[in-house]
Amino acid sequence: MQGFLDRISGVADEVRSLARRSSSSTGEIASLVTDTRQRITQLSQVL
Secondary structure (H helix, E strand, O other): OHHHHHHHHHHHHHHHHHHHHHHHHHHHHHHHHHHHHHHHHHHHHHO
8 A cells, every 4th residue: 555655646746846847837938928029029110
């Protein structure tokens, strides 16, 4: 039974790790989209 619980615990740790990475990636993507929009706006004003 302990081996099973250890595996469940390991899976839960991995899920938490993936959730943190996903959250971080989402923030990075949002920042890239914002930067891109600002650059497009600036470029459209120049043209």
